[in-house]
Amino acid sequence: xxxxDRDLEEGLLELPSEPMMLNMGPxxxxxxxxxxxxxxxxGEMIQKADVQIGYLHRGFEKMCERGTWSQIFxxxxxxxxxxxxxxxxxxxxxxxxxLGVTVPERCQYYRVALGELARICDxxxxxxxxCMELGAFTPFLYFARAREIIWDIFEEETGARVxxxxxxxxxxxxxxxxxxxxxxxxGVPRVLxxxxxxxxxxxxxxxxxxxxEGVGVMSKEDALALGWTGVxxxxxxxxxxxxxxxxxxxxxxxxxDVPVGTTGDNYDRFMxxxxxxxQTARIIEQALDQxxxxxxxxxxxxxxxxxxxxxxxxxxxxxxxxxxxxxxxxKVPAGECYSYTEAGNGExxxxxxxxxxxxxxxxxxxxxxxxxxxxxxxxxxxxxxxxVVPTFGSLNxxxxxxxx
Amino acid sequence: MSLVEIVLAIVKILILAxxxxxxxxxxxxxxxxxxxxxxxxxxxxxxxxxxxxxxARAIVLLPPALFGVLAIFTSLGQVAGRAAAERFTVNVQxxxxxAWFSLLVLCAKVRSGGAINRAEQVFEDVDPRSIFFAGLGxxxxxxxxxxxxxxxxxxxAAQVSGFVLGGxxxxxxxxxxxxxxDGKIPLRLAGTLHAxxxxxxxxxxxxxxxxxxxxxxHGLAPILAVFSALAVMAVIPFGNDLCFAxxxxxxxxxFSDLGHLLATVPASGACNGLRVKLQIIDLxxxxxxxxxxxxxxxxxAAIAGWASDNKxxxxxxxxxxxQMVSYEVAMGLSLVGLFLVYGSVRLSDMAVWQGQNAWxxxxxxxxxxxxLTALCAETxxxxxxxxxxxxxxxxxYFLEYSGFKWGMFMTGEYIELVFSSALLxxxxxxxxxxxxxxxxxITVAFGNxxxxxxxxxxxxxxxxxxxxxxxxxxxxxxxxxxxxxxxPRFRYDxxxxxxxxxxxxxxxxxMMVTGVxxxxxxxxxxxxxxxxxxxxxxxxxxVAVATLAGFVALVVGLLEPVERKKFLASSAARFAAxxxxxxxxxxxx
Numbered sequence: 006x007x008x009x010d011r012d013l014e015e016g017l018l019e020l021p022s023e024p025m026m027l028n029m030g031p032x033x034x035x036x037x038x039x040x041x042x043x044x045x046x047x048g049e050m051i052q053k054a055d056v057q058i059g060y061l062h063r064g065f066e067k068m069c070e071r072g073t074w075s076q077i078f079x080x081x082x083x084x085x086x087x088x089x090x091x092x093x094x095x096x097x098x099x100x101x102x103x104l105g106v107t108v109p110e111r112c113q114y115y116r117v118a119l120g121e122l123a124r125i126c127d128x129x130x131x132x133x134x135x136c137m138e139l140g141a142f143t144p145f146l147y148f149a150r151a152r153e154i155i156w157d158i159f160e161e162e163t164g165a166r167v168x169x170x171x172x173x174x175x176x177x178x179x180x181x182x183x184x185x186x187x188x189x190x191x192g193v194p195r196v197l198x199x200x201x202x203x204x205x206x207x208x209x210x211x212x213x214x215x216x217x218e219g220v221g222v223m224s225k226e227d228a229l230a231l232g233w234t235g236v237x238x239x240x241x242x243x244x245x246x247x248x249x250x251x252x253x254x255x256x257x258x259x260x261x262d263v264p265v266g267t268t269g270d271n272y273d274r275f276m277x278x279x280x281x282x283x284q285t286a287r288i289i290e291q292a293l294d295q296x297x298x299x300x301x302x303x304x305x306x307x308x309x310x311x312x313x314x315x316x317x318x319x320x321x322x323x324x325x326x327x328x329x330x331x332x333x334x335x336k337v338p339a340g341e342c343y344s345y346t347e348a349g350n351g352e353x354x355x356x357x358x359x360x361x362x363x364x365x366x367x368x369x370x371x372x373x374x375x376x377x378x379x380x381x382x383x384x385x386x387x388x389x390x391x392x393v394v395p396t397f398g399s400l401n402x403x404x405x406x407x408x409x
Numbered sequence: 410m411s412l413v414e415i416v417l418a419i420v421k422i423l424i425l426a427x428x429x430x431x432x433x434x435x436x437x438x439x440x441x442x443x444x445x446x447x448x449x450x451x452x453x454x455x456x457x458x459x460x461x462x463x464x465a466r467a468i469v470l471l472p473p474a475l476f477g478v479l480a481i482f483t484s485l486g487q488v489a490g491r492a493a494a495e496r497f498t499v500n501v502q503x504x505x506x507x508a509w510f511s512l513l514v515l516c517a518k519v520r521s522g523g524a525i526n527r528a529e530q531v532f533e534d535v536d537p538r539s540i541f542f543a544g545l546g547x548x549x550x551x552x553x554x555x556x557x558x559x560x561x562x563x564x565x566a567a568q569v570s571g572f573v574l575g576g577x578x579x580x581x582x583x584x585x586x587x588x589x590x591d592g593k594i595p596l597r598l599a600g601t602l603h604a605x606x607x608x609x610x611x612x613x614x615x616x617x618x619x620x621x622x623x624x625x626x627h628g629l630a631p632i633l634a635v636f637s638a639l640a641v642m643a644v645i646p647f648g649n650d651l652c653f654a655x656x657x658x659x660x661x662x663x664f665s666d667l668g669h670l671l672a673t674v675p676a677s678g679a680c681n682g683l684r685v686k687l688q689i690i691d692l693x694x695x696x697x698x699x700x701x702x703x704x705x706x707x708x709x710a711a712i713a714g715w716a717s718d719n720k721x722x723x724x725x726x727x728x729x730x731x732q733m734v735s736y737e738v739a740m741g742l743s744l745v746g747l748f749l750v751y752g753s754v755r756l757s758d759m760a761v762w763q764g765q766n767a768w769x770x771x772x773x774x775x776x777x778x779x780x781l782t783a784l785c786a787e788t789x790x791x792x793x794x795x796x797x798x799x800x801x802x803x804x805x806y807f808l809e810y811s812g813f814k815w816g817m818f819m820t821g822e823y824i825e826l827v828f829s830s831a832l833l834x835x836x837x838x839x840x841x842x843x844x845x846x847x848x849x850x851i852t853v854a855f856g857n858x859x860x861x862x863x864x865x866x867x868x869x870x871x872x873x874x875x876x877x878x879x880x881x882x883x884x885x886x887x888x889x890x891x892x893x894x895x896x897p898r899f900r901y902d903x904x905x906x907x908x909x910x911x912x913x914x915x916x917x918x919x920m921m922v923t924g925v926x927x928x929x930x931x932x933x934x935x936x937x938x939x940x941x942x943x944x945x946x947x948x949x950x951x952v953a954v955a956t957l958a959g960f961v962a963l964v965v966g967l968l969e970p971v972e973r974k975k976f977l978a979s980s981a982a983r984f985a986a987x988x989x990x991x992x993x994x995x996x997x998x
Contacts, residue, residue, distance in 0.1 A: 027718060138800040212898070389902065391801045
């Protein structure tokens with residue numbers, strides 16, 4: 006017998022349909038309140054995605070042109086509010102590069118140790134938030150508990166838990182406390198233990214692996230073309246780490262491995278982050294071992310570093326010094342420079358222009374996740390709505406930084 | 410249908426409906442409490458009602474006083490023979506129970522709030538667990554020592570022990586009342602009042618309907634969701650069949666017969682009087698009715714998604730309906746093996762079979778796992794909560810609901826959770842039966858060797874069976890609540906794949922293997938039967954031992970003193986310690 010519908014054309018069998026436009030964000034649980042994605046859907050399949058950023062734009066760069074160089078530290082804190090210490094250090098290094106000064110060795114180790122602690126926080130929050138958005142709440146709490154330990158250390162060292170504003174041009178706001186090394190040596194193993202426990206809940210879980218593996222694949226070439234840096238780039242297979250490629254501070258004396266992914270999917274990004282936490286712990290250990298217990302933290306230059314408070318009240322020289330630095334700012338020689346460091350989610354660059362006064366002429370930031378977010382559209386096109394969540398989560402996009 | 414049957418049906422419906430609704434409220438509370446616990450923050454336990462001091466004292470004093478007076482009054486009458494011995498044993502055991510339990514409470518109070526007099530200071534260093542273990546020891550000693558009392562002294566011993574019990578009750582009540590602090594007393598009930606406050610709040614909230622929504626369907630959807638969740642409970646048996654004597658010899662049940670519950674029923678459960686089932690209706694289609702009605706629950710979700718005029722809600726509704734389609738099949742097929750074993754689709758027959766043989770979970774372990782998975786998908790709980798998928802489609806199908814309509818969806822969902830637990834109990838965890846408890850009492854027997862036998866009245870057995878059913882349901886609900894918070898959720902297509910390519914073939918394989926095994930065993934002869942009976946008895950023994958061990962472990966775990974060590978004392982904590990160690994109250998933290 007002949008099939009009955011042999012005369013019908015394929016096209017006539019399907020009902021006429023058009024894609025559904027769906028506005029995801031900025032008020033959406035997975036969009037961190039800062040991104041809007043306009044999706045063109047066929048069923049749940051994403052045919053086209055339009056990623057729109059800028060909901061957290063605060064005019065960071067313009068704000069920087071109003072105060073002195075030192076007054077920028079609180080602003081950079083709020084760029085990447087997950088790992089502010091790394092931004093502090095990055096900006097301090099940029100200004101010091103223009104001034105042509107190098108901080109004492111003890112301070113360099115201190116900066117490395119604090120910065121790497123902040124990196125652990127950054128990676129944990131990214132991985133944890135991704136799990137939470139997938140519905141697994143408990144691993145996130147393990148990571149948050151681990152971060153709490155690091156925040157306790159930060160609170161002890163800087164007096165603040167999140168936005169420390171602890172960096173200074175030519176040093177740090179305070180020398181390390183008496184307990185610093187002991188606290189970190191006690192805290193980091195516990196942090197690693199908590200992370201391993203949290204991982205146990207995830208890495209043997211078929212559902213979790215299914216959601217990550219092979220989803221959101223970015224090839225090496227595309228990642229480079231998009232200007233990706235940091236973990237997301239390394240997960241795609243490019244072993245580029247600023248700490249290794251262009252060592253700054255004392256990173257050339259540290260022994261650590263750069264974890265590199267093979268496929269560049271969500272799973273690789275997750276695993277690279279987890280492995281980097283362990284490598285970071287190694288760096289912290291070495292930094293603590295090599296860090297001298299005595300010695301100056303700030304450079305010995307009264308034009309750059311504030312004098313001790315006691316002298317300000319008792320000697321006229323110190324009073325004048327203090328007045329000049331606070332009211333006029335540090336005189337940075339005219340010129341321009343680009344300084345870049347490895348922040349939590351990639352290469353954090355500062356392009357500074359000075360006209361020789363105490364105020365920056367121009368501060369340009371190169372936020373790592375700005376480039377990363379460019380790739381989101383390419384990543385999620387062709388996936389399903391649920392895949393947006395882990396893919397976006399694994400990019401570690403920080404609104405404050407991305408939107409300047 | 411006679412009037413008495415209608416009245417009985419209404420009573421049964423009320424019992425089940427109240428149980429389900431209250432359990433739904435309680436599991437909402439448990440869910441939130443657990444969420445708060447894992448986040449280490451205050452949960453719903455802040456809900457509080459302040460009682461006037463006198464009312465609080467009355468609440469503390471009245472129940473023990475009532476029990477005490479009751480104990481003394483019952484002991485005034487003389488009893489003789491075995492009844493006296495039994496009463497003596499029960500009195501002694503109750504006295505010991507009351508003693509160690511009140512000591513435990515006192516100990517906990519002293520440890521948390523401090524001693525109020527010299528005598529109480531003794532308890533400051535006592536580990537609550539030692540009181541519990543000492544209590545267990547004294548229970549055993551009491552049992553042995555009770556045997557030493559000569560037969561002539563039984564009536565006297567029964568009376569004296571009754572007076573001691575009554576006196577102890579009064580003493581405990583009075584002392585507890587004296588410990589009630591002055592002023593208004595906060596009544597927290599571990600925060601269960603929060604559920605009540607929530608529902609009151611939901612009634613008064615604005616009922617928002619989107620401008621372009623289909624108003625009729627938008628209102629209908631939550632009703633459908635709750636209706637199906639409530640309607641399925643009709644076929645759940647929640648206790649032994651009650652057997653009444655035909656007092657007026659008219660061969661039919663009427664109100665005068667209800668007072669004449671038979672004293673005993675033979676071990677087979679045969680009833681030569683009038684039978685009343687503890688089940689709203691014993692349909693011959695049984696479990697098929699459950700499948701039919703439970704399936705319509707998802708229609709509510711689908712309609713809600715369609716009627717809300719919201720794209721996220723529409724996606725949620727679509728997901729709900731596709732999920733239902735792919736899991737309903739696996740769910741039905743996973744139970745076919747069970748039907749083959751039980752030889753019936755009536756839930757009441759299943760309960761009886763499980764009581765006489767072994768629990769369903771031992772007979773059909775694979776079927777159990779498959780059914781549990783499908784049931785989770787059916788009740789839309791993590792990891793199958795795609796229709797809600799909060800981080801993907803915000804809240805899914807009930808995104809555009811607020812006020813009491815939203816509350817109805819939530820209630821429906823939690824009733825479904827409780828109902829699914831009840832169904833699991835009825836199908837796989839022995840229904841209302843307990844290991845070794847038969848209609849005529851407790852008989853611990855393995856094969857034909859009887860180890861222990863204790864006759865009980867029909868009333869006692871029926872009460873125990875109903876309590877067993879509700880207790881098991883509460884336990885399974887609690888276990889199901891644990892699934893939440895830990896597992897990530899599936900992607901929608903992975904979920905379909907799991908349903909069609911894993912669960913369905915496994916269910917069919919299970920069905921075929923079970924069929925072959927059942928046929929083989931039926932033709933195997935009496936020797937195999939006796940072996941099977943022994944195996945079944947062993948599983949019952951396992952359950953009994955596991956239950957007892959679990960109970961002891963639970964009490965010990967609850968009594969374990971909680972010690973929170975701060976890992977790194979921050980400056981703030983150190984300053985606080987230096988100032989005399991201010992430890993924030995849990996409510997302040």
